[in-house]
Amino acid sequence: PATGAPASGAPAGDPISAERLAAGRRAYDLDRQHVFHSWSAQEKITPMTILDAEGSWIWDGDGNRLLDFTSQLIFTNAGHRHPAIVRAIQEQAAELCTVAPQHANIARSEAARLITELLPEDIQHVFFTNGGADANEHAVRMARLHTGRHKVLSAYRSYHGGTQLAINLTGDPRRLPSDHAADGVVHFMPAYTYRSHFGAQDDHQEAERALQHLQDVVAYEGGDQIAAIILEPVPGTAGIYVPPPGYLKGVRRLCDEHGIVLIIDEVMVGFGRTGAWFAHQHAGIEPDIVTFAKGVTSGYVPMGGVAMDDAIYSSFAQTPYPGGLTYSGHPLAAAAAVATITAMREERMVEHARWLGEEVIGPRAARFLEDHPSVGDVRGLGAFWAVELVADRQTRAPLAPYGQTPEVMGRIVAEAKHRGVLPFTNMNRIHIAPPINISAEDALTGLDALDAALAVADDHVA
Ligand code: PLP
Numbered sequence: 001p002a003t004g005a006p007a008s009g010a011p012a013g014d015p016i017s018a019e020r021l022a023a024g025r026r027a028y029d030l031d032r033q034h035v036f037h038s039w040s041a042q043e044k045i046t047p048m049t050i051l052d053a054e055g056s057w058i059w060d061g062d063g064n065r066l067l068d069f070t071s072q073l074i075f076t077n078a079g080h081r082h083p084a085i086v087r088a089i090q091e092q093a094a095e096l097c098t099v100a101p102q103h104a105n106i107a108r109s110e111a112a113r114l115i116t117e118l119l120p121e122d123i124q125h126v127f128f129t130n131g132g133a134d135a136n137e138h139a140v141r142m143a144r145l146h147t148g149r150h151k152v153l154s155a156y157r158s159y160h161g162g163t164q165l166a167i168n169l170t171g172d173p174r175r176l177p178s179d180h181a182a183d184g185v186v187h188f189m190p191a192y193t194y195r196s197h198f199g200a201q202d203d204h205q206e207a208e209r210a211l212q213h214l215q216d217v218v219a220y221e222g223g224d225q226i227a228a229i230i231l232e233p234v235p236g237t238a239g240i241y242v243p244p245p246g247y248l249k250g251v252r253r254l255c256d257e258h259g260i261v262l263i264i265d266e267v268m269v270g271f272g273r274t275g276a277w278f279a280h281q282h283a284g285i286e287p288d289i290v291t292f293a294k295g296v297t298s299g300y301v302p303m304g305g306v307a308m309d310d311a312i313y314s315s316f317a318q319t320p321y322p323g324g325l326t327y328s329g330h331p332l333a334a335a336a337a338v339a340t341i342t343a344m345r346e347e348r349m350v351e352h353a354r355w356l357g358e359e360v361i362g363p364r365a366a367r368f369l370e371d372h373p374s375v376g377d378v379r380g381l382g383a384f385w386a387v388e389l390v391a392d393r394q395t396r397a398p399l400a401p402y403g404q405t406p407e408v409m410g411r412i413v414a415e416a417k418h419r420g421v422l423p424f425t426n427m428n429r430i431h432i433a434p435p436i437n438i439s440a441e442d443a444l445t446g447l448d449a450l451d452a453a454l455a456v457a458d459d460h461v462a
Contacts (some may be wrong), residue, residue, distance in 0.1 A: 053080035075299030088339030107334035128329035132267030132293035133161025143228035159237035203244030223258035236268035240386035248283035271295030275354030275382030303333035374457035419449035
């Protein structure tokens with residue numbers, strides 16, 4: 001087995017000093033006075049202070065050490081404070097800290113070369129952005145200009161970012177306060193076997209019926225009016241539901257039939273998360289555009305990007321592309337990307353993530369199904385898993401209605417933290433997404449803690 005990745009075991013470091021704990025308390029107070037948080041009712045939150053982080057571990061404001069099963073927002077793929085990535089950023093800062101995007105520079109060129117090397121052969125060009133939302137905004141702009149069409153199709157149960165078009169592309173209810181259906185985006189039902197919208201009993205039926213549905217949407221919207229279909233190859237925030245075999249291939253075929261650009265949003269799952277460099281590779285498809293962010297730098301410096309194939313590129317070879325960003329390909333981010341990809345290769349992290357999914361996390365998490373009546377489904381791959389909680393296994397009624405997060409989820413997180421692991425929760429699901437180079441031992445320690453914390457949910461089962 002590919003266990004060559006370094007164990008990101010508990011570092012030997014000193015406990016958090018009294019001075020640092022005091023600084024953390026002051027930081028919390030200042031946060032509450034001056035920092036405006038994403039997606040939050042500002043006066044209803046109690047943000048967790050993080051004072052230190054190394055490998056798969058973080059230290060909270062009270063000095064407690066916790067396993068980070070969130071990879072923060074699923075971006076510290078190479079773990080916290082990886083020495084090679086930290087060093088590369090420091091060296092880049094000392095050498096050429098910043099430069100405007102119109103100039104060539106060594107770090108950015110090298111990052112583009114390494115990224116394109118990981119993608120299909122006819123994807124040779126990268127437009128760098130600052131994160132995932134702006135990558136998707138630019139991907140859609142490119143597809144619209146390339147095709148001369150305006151409509152874009154995206155899935156309900158998806159997340160594509162928080163800027164205006166990206167939140168409209170998003171399917172989950174967070175888009176509703178900002179969505180006036182005037183942006184050219186049309187949503188469709190994705191393939192999601194556990195909660196099939198099509199009455200499917202298995203993956204085969206789900207793939208077939210979800211594709212028929214998409215084909216109908218394309219027909220009713222007018223195939224020759226659709227610029228792009230954008231899809232997460234394994235939808236993340238909306239539930240880590242792996243598409244059934246054949247589904248993405250079918251979407252690819254449909255796009256080819258109608259000249260629609262296929263944008264694959266790899267922002268959350270790219271760079272090893274699922275045990276492949278990019279999650280679309282599991283399905284054996286070639287996208288026209290791949291968007292990425294997060295894991296490309298392990299989140300050490302913000303970076304995203306749009307990687308496009310030769311056909312898209314050729315639309316802007318002689319005609320200017322009308323768009324840009326001050327920090328496109330920022331040298332510090334580019335240096336972090338080069339170091340991240342290099343470390344992932346040298347330490348065989350992607351192979352390790354695949355092994356973790358097949359041999360460690362998958363089998364251990366599957367036991368939750370046996371031990372907890374509140375667990376309705378366990379699914380995922382690599383270092384990317386969801387545990388879906390239900391009030392009733394027969395009806396699959398979620399522990400909370402769609403669009404709401406019940407109070408019990410907060411209690412599960414509190415219990416898990418008490419037992420030394422920080423999980424990510426969304427609505428009625430717990431997401432397990434540690435750094436992809438976590439050691440098997442740490443992964444199992446965290447899963448045992450989560451197992452114990454799930455007892456809280458069992459009390460809510462009918
Ligand atoms: N696309 C996907 C699939 C994501 O998961 C995210 C963020 O979670 C985004 C886009 C938005 O990325 P960012 O927050 O960097 O703008």
